Amino acid sequence: MKLILANPRGFCAGVNMAIEALETALTRFGAPLYVYHEIVHNRPIVVRFRAKGVIFVDSIAEVPPGSTVMYSAHGVAPEIRRQSAERNLRAIDATCPLVTKVHTAAIRYAKEGYTIVYIGHEGHDEVIGTMGEAPDSIVLVEDVEDVAALTFPPDTKLAFLTQTTLSVDETRGIIAALRQKYPQIAGPSQDDICYATQNRQEAVRDLVDEADVVIVLGSRNSSNSNRLAEIARQNGKAAYLIDTVAELNLNWFRPTDTILITAGASAPEDHVQEVINHLRHTFAAEVETRTVREENVRFPLPRELRVLPRI
Ligand code: SF4
Structure with missing residues (x-):
């Protein structure tokens, strides 16, 4: 078996920033800390933060007045900011720039x-x-x-x-x-699809022909992860979207297959490595990393976390 490891894959700059923001806020303000919606669309990350005392809510009404609330990487409508202000919440905005x-x-x-x-x-x-x-x-x-x-x-x-x-x-x-x-329609020169989504899709498109099966690490509610699996299927390949190695089904593979492995922008690398280790161990698989594009994007922490509070 051969494993082709697509690069870039996994965390984007927006997800890195949002996770670092939540860790920083937890250290600074302590638990419980509220997050409006999932901080990023990844189940294992949400589970990890829940264990640290983060409470994910779908309504600002669930946040006790005066508490700290973080907005997820996906952003919020102004109405949510208004409701937070009304409840006198300390709001930290981890929306991706x-x-x-x-x-x-x-x-x-x-x-x-x-x-x-x-x-x-x-x-x-x-x-x-x-x-x-x-x-x-x-x-x-x-x-x-x-x-x-x-x-x-x-x-x-x-x-x-x-x-x-x-x-x-x-x-x-x-x-x-x-x-x-509507020929007169205004808009961006191309679209607003972010660099990370474009690069991960480009990598799958470039490498999918060499694969028999494609594994995408990511959650069912992750838009960009679903798109990666879709591209593989549109190219005639079986593609499976999984959160962790526990969801891997060995019946998906033949021992001589070539497997393309990638991960959505919110999927942690340790889960990718667990899948690789499992396939190496089971099928004596060889691993080859293929870099289609380099990424060097970083976003600063939310404004509210850049300065230390006065004591
Ligand atoms: S996928 Fe793109 S838009 Fe979404 S958080 Fe990452 S960089 Fe930002």
């Missing part, structure tokens, strides 16, 4: 009188947060069928934005459909 960039664009377009067509997946935390910036000026489209169903008059002042963790290929098709229907 690349998500904030899309929020800022949504606010700007709405102020300038544009109607925004936002390409994203309904119900995702990031989508809810971004749409909440201009709820009266944004419509969501998920695919080209949704674009075909849009009924704006041809000369409507329109702009488009996208979720940061979409499929590069599918999004390109949706944007092309939008531009064909």
Whole structure:
């Protein structure tokens, strides 16, 4: 058996920042510490932080007045900030700067009188947060069928934005459909898909032909992890999305297979290594790391954690 280890894979700069922010906040303010939504979409990380006294909530009403609350890497709508202020919470914003960039664009377009067509997946935390910036000026489209169903008059002042963790290929098709229907539409030169999502997808696309089976470390609710498995399947390969080695099924493999291993932007590297060790041990697998692109992106801690509190 041969294991091809895709690089880049796993943690992105936004996830690194959010995890470091939560660890720093725990050290500084102690438990219990509240996080609005999962800090990142990864089950093992959420479980680890729960054990340290972090309480993940889906509603600000669950946070006792005066407590500390952190906003996850996916960002929040202004309404959530308002509710936090109303409850006198100490809010720490661990939103990824690349998500904030899309929020800022949504606010700007709405102020300038544009109607925004936002390409994203309904119900995702990031989508809810971004749409909440201009709820009266944004419509969501998920695919080209949704674009075909849009009924704006041809000369409507329109702009488009996208979720940061979409499929590069599918999004390109949706944007092309939008531009064909509304040639005047404003928007980013390409899309808002972040560097980490693009690079992980590029690595899978480049390496998938050499593989018989693809393993993606990541959680079911992780958008960018799901897209990696989708790319493998679109290329005719069996692909499995797993959180940990415990979900690995040895019946997926033949002893002479080549396995491509990658990980979504919120999947910890120790879980990747556990899968590798298991396959090495079981099938005497050889490992080859293949670097498709170098990454050197880092984001600073949230503003609220950059200065020490006065004693
Ligand atoms: S996947 Fe992209 S947008 Fe999301 S946290 Fe990572 S860098 Fe930020």
